[in-house]
Amino acid sequence: MEEKSNISVFDKKTLTDKDFKRLSDFIYSNYGIKMPYQKKVMLEGRLQKRLRHWGFKSFNEYCDFVFSEKGQEAEVIHMIDVVSTNKTDFFRESAHFDYMTNEILPLYKEKGVNQIDIWSSACSSGEEPYTIAMVMNEFNDNNKAYLKYNILCSDISTDILSKAKQGIYRLERIENIPLAMKRKYFLKSKDTQNPTVRVVPELRKKMSFTRLNLMDPKYNVPTKYDIIFCRNVLIYFDWETQEKVINKLCEQLKPGGYFFLGHSESAINKNVPLKQIRPTVFVRT
Numbered sequence: 001m002e003e004k005s006n007i008s009v010f011d012k013k014t015l016t017d018k019d020f021k022r023l024s025d026f027i028y029s030n031y032g033i034k035m036p037y038q039k040k041v042m043l044e045g046r047l048q049k050r051l052r053h054w055g056f057k058s059f060n061e062y063c064d065f066v067f068s069e070k071g072q073e074a075e076v077i078h079m080i081d082v083v084s085t086n087k088t089d090f091f092r093e094s095a096h097f098d099y100m101t102n103e104i105l106p107l108y109k110e111k112g113v114n115q116i117d118i119w120s121s122a123c124s125s126g127e128e129p130y131t132i133a134m135v136m137n138e139f140n141d142n143n144k145a146y147l148k149y150n151i152l153c154s155d156i157s158t159d160i161l162s163k164a165k166q167g168i169y170r171l172e173r174i175e176n177i178p179l180a181m182k183r184k185y186f187l188k189s190k191d192t193q194n195p196t197v198r199v200v201p202e203l204r205k206k207m208s209f210t211r212l213n214l215m216d217p218k219y220n221v222p223t224k225y226d227i228i229f230c231r232n233v234l235i236y237f238d239w240e241t242q243e244k245v246i247n248k249l250c251e252q253l254k255p256g257g258y259f260f261l262g263h264s265e266s267a268i269n270k271n272v273p274l275k276q277i278r279p280t281v282f283v284r285t
């Protein structure tokens with residue numbers, strides 16, 4: 001027993017300061033994800049499985065591979081998958097969804113708009129865009145409205161995007177959703193050992209998924225959007241990068257369109273074409 005646990009301790013590879021710097025500089029300058037020195041242990045822990053995957057005996061070997069032509073193609077995408085923080089929830093920061101229901105959607109209805117394009121630009125495992133879809137459906141059903149909508153879901157992590165696309169969640173993830181909505185928008189699995197739910201096809205068919213790096217100055221998206229959600233991702237970027245990312249997103253937001261940020265993020269005092277209407281809700285000028 002003793003021996004076995006010792007082997008696993010020795011098996012853990014150590015990340016030197018030099019290799020940490022190589023990796024953290026690369027991750028930050030290409031993906032905007034801040035990696036201060038305090039995150040060294042976290043990075044070392046999360047990357048162990050990538051070293052095991054390739055059979056590397058040290059981080060030094062792994063780093064050389066990451067920066068090689070083959071590594072850039074075959075590994076960087078997986079490294080970013082394990083490095084990004086994907087915490088999310090259904091109806092996270094619910095004031096945004098109340099604001100949509102009570103203020104934004106009635107205005108669109110009044111104006112006779114019949115198609116709304118929405119972009120969840122750091123959608124993680126899908127809870128945010130499926131929440132938006134539930135809000136749209138509820139508004140239509142409760143107000144005899146016929147606002148058609150499409151939601152573009154994008155994220156930098158391919159792993160997390162494939163989860164979002166599946167729309168399958170552990171039962172406890174939807175605990176806080178009102179019962180009537182759970183019944184309407186989720187199908188329960190028959191597996192009693194591992195109970196999961198799946199978002200109904202009616203909502204899933206409104207979604208399209210694409211991997212996209214918000215830091216990429218050249219990305220393309222299919223249309224101009226009425227509403228963009230960019231929540232809880234800017235916190236990982238420095239001020240200058242945040243400004244660039246918001247400006248690029250604003251190019252894709254229609255004038256008068258709405259822009260949502262996370263609770264600890266702001267577009268105030270930044271050189272961006274947005275006017276604040278609520279603490280974390282903005283309108284494109």
Ligand SMILES: C[S@@+](CC[C@H](N)C(=O)[O-])C[C@H]1O[C@@H](n2cnc3c(N)ncnc32)[C@H](O)[C@@H]1O
Nearest residue numbers: 084086087088122124156157213214231232233
């Ligand atoms: C904390 S989650 C927020 C999810 C959701 N927006 C919310 O508020 O609940 C942050 C997401 O941003 C994604 N992300 C991090 N850096 C990114 C980048 N440069 N471009 C696009 N997405 C990124 C991560 O993969 C992660 O899924």
